Amino acid sequence: MKHKLILTTLLAALAPLSSQAADLEISVSNLTAGIYFTPLLVAAHPAASHLFQIGQGASGALQAMAEGGDIAGLKTAVEAAGGQTLANPANGLLAPAQSAQAILSTTAANTRLSLTAMLLPTNDGFVGLDGWVIPTAPGTYTVDLNAYDAGTEANTELMNPGAGGAPGVSGIPADPSGKAGSGGTGVVPAAPNDAEPHVVHIHRGVLGDTNASGGTSDLDSRSHRWLNPVARITVVVK
Amino acid sequence: MSTLFSYGLGMLAVSTLVACGGSNTPEPQQTLRVTVTNLTAGQPMSPVLVALHTGAPAWSAGAAASTALEKLAESGDSSALAASLSAAGGMAAVNGTAALGPGAVESHEVSFAPNAAARLTLATMLVNTNDAFAGVTALPVGAMAVGDQIRQQLVAWDAGTEANDETAGTIPGPAGGGEGFNTARSDALNAVRVHAGVISADDGLLTSALKAKHRFDNPVMNVLVERIR
Numbered sequence: 323m324k325h326k327l328i329l330t331t332l333l334a335a336l337a338p339l340s341s342q343a344a345d346l347e348i349s350v351s352n353l354t355a356g357i358y359f360t361p362l363l364v365a366a367h368p369a370a371s372h373l374f375q376i377g378q379g380a381s382g383a384l385q386a387m388a389e390g391g392d393i394a395g396l397k398t399a400v401e402a403a404g405g406q407t408l409a410n411p412a413n414g415l416l417a418p419a420q421s422a423q424a425i426l427s428t429t430a431a432n433t434r435l436s437l438t439a440m441l442l443p444t445n446d447g448f449v450g451l452d453g454w455v456i457p458t459a460p461g462t463y464t465v466d467l468n469a470y471d472a473g474t475e476a477n478t479e480l481m482n483p484g485a486g487g488a489p490g491v492s493g494i495p496a497d498p499s500g501k502a503g504s505g506g507t508g509v510v511p512a513a514p515n516d517a518e519p520h521v522v523h524i525h526r527g528v529l530g531d532t533n534a535s536g537g538t539s540d541l542d543s544r545s546h547r548w549l550n551p552v553a554r555i556t557v558v559v560k
Numbered sequence: 561m562s563t564l565f566s567y568g569l570g571m572l573a574v575s576t577l578v579a580c581g582g583s584n585t586p587e588p589q590q591t592l593r594v595t596v597t598n599l600t601a602g603q604p605m606s607p608v609l610v611a612l613h614t615g616a617p618a619w620s621a622g623a624a625a626s627t628a629l630e631k632l633a634e635s636g637d638s639s640a641l642a643a644s645l646s647a648a649g650g651m652a653a654v655n656g657t658a659a660l661g662p663g664a665v666e667s668h669e670v671s672f673a674p675n676a677a678a679r680l681t682l683a684t685m686l687v688n689t690n691d692a693f694a695g696v697t698a699l700p701v702g703a704m705a706v707g708d709q710i711r712q713q714l715v716a717w718d719a720g721t722e723a724n725d726e727t728a729g730t731i732p733g734p735a736g737g738g739e740g741f742n743t744a745r746s747d748a749l750n751a752v753r754v755h756a757g758v759i760s761a762d763d764g765l766l767t768s769a770l771k772a773k774h775r776f777d778n779p780v781m782n783v784l785v786e787r788i789r
Contacts, residue, residue: 549756
């Protein structure tokens with residue numbers, strides 16, 4: 323009984339530290355040489371919700387984001403869980419070496435920060451941050467972000483302009499860099515998608531080739547490859 | 561050809577200690593030991609520059625590289641970068657005297673007068689590339705107590721100053737034996753960013769002087785900073 327009382331008192335004392343409203347200045351930088359980010363979704367949310375989780379199968383909303391850059395479904399889902407969002411802070415694509423800034427004032431319950439954006443040109447690659455604990459101490463915090471594969475579409479590396487952005491439709495919907503070719507035979511077959519796990523995992527990167535009108539890949543090995551990290555998020559806790 | 565190795569002697573002169581002003585130069589009272597490990601399979605790293613300073617970072621992701629950084633990233637010659645750091649709040653600097661080979665480890669000790677604003681910048685070129693470098697810049701170290709450690713694993717950055725054509729004539733390291741620094745900015749994206757890795761002839765870039773062994777993934781360097789005095 324006595325121990326229980328002490329524990330309760332401790333919890334009450336700790337509660338304000340582990341959950342408090344915060345004013346966040348957020349900056350997201352594209353660290354790649356030739357990969358564009360589709361409109362970013364940044365969300366502060368309760369600990370129990372996620373935009374994605376490594377090792378877990380992609381939700382339909384995540385698939386729509388990773389294959390076509392559509393963040394509407396993820397935004398709706400995380401807001402339904404009590405989350406707050408910054409949708410499309412870059413006002414469109416975030417080009418290589420560019421940054422986007424925004425301010426988010428979080429409520430006490432939204433202790434975690436997550437982020438997603440599709441990587442173009444890829445089949446279903448995305449940059450992600452899952453459930454980063456928002457620090458309570460004022461300061462500047464930097465997190466480097468990796469490229470993930472949603473596990474929902476085979477990495478054919480073949481362009482399918484426009485159409486390829488629909489969930490379940492094979493192919494890369496766009497290459498904003500303009501360096502992609504055509505006529506490739508496909509790095510892997512579009513179906514069955516048996517060259518990767520059907521869960522969110524670290525993207526293997528793209529192969530590409532140097533043949534703009536043939537070869538196995540429509541992507542260019544000199545323009546479209548990357549190594550992690552692909553992005554950096556800087557958060558200033560006021 | 562000689563650009564990569566000719567600066568070895570020049571580096572000795574860079575091992576300087578720049579004291580703060582005043583008639584009574586204070587004795588250095590603090591010492592950091594910086595231990596670096598080359599984690600790559602086939603990328604020798606140019607003699608490592610370790611500088612303590614109070615000025616601005618030596619580079620910034622997304623911004624164009626300074627000419628001093630360009631020289632380091634294209635040729636491995638750190639003297640211009642050392643000079644620019646020294647000129648803007650420089651405190652002390654040391655420089656390796658030889659390349660750090662794949663798998664190699666070395667330590668540098670740098671002593672300086674106490675200064676809460678002290679920052680550490682470390683930089684080295686991956687010499688079998690056009691303009692890749694590894695480093696950390698403006699890492700706060702002024703508040704470290706004796707015995708404190710900071711560990712970092714570094715990624716390879718692309719200086720964005722030279723196109724990554726991987727030809728023998730443009731790679732100064734032993735895989736190419738080509739040119740080091742030139743003033744041209746031939747990269748289509750003139751900005752510091754994370755390096756995309758080298759392709760190599762073994763992976764389909766037939767004009768590349770590089771082989772599979774020259775490929776790398778991140779991290780490329782392990783850094784341990786210890787305050788030992």
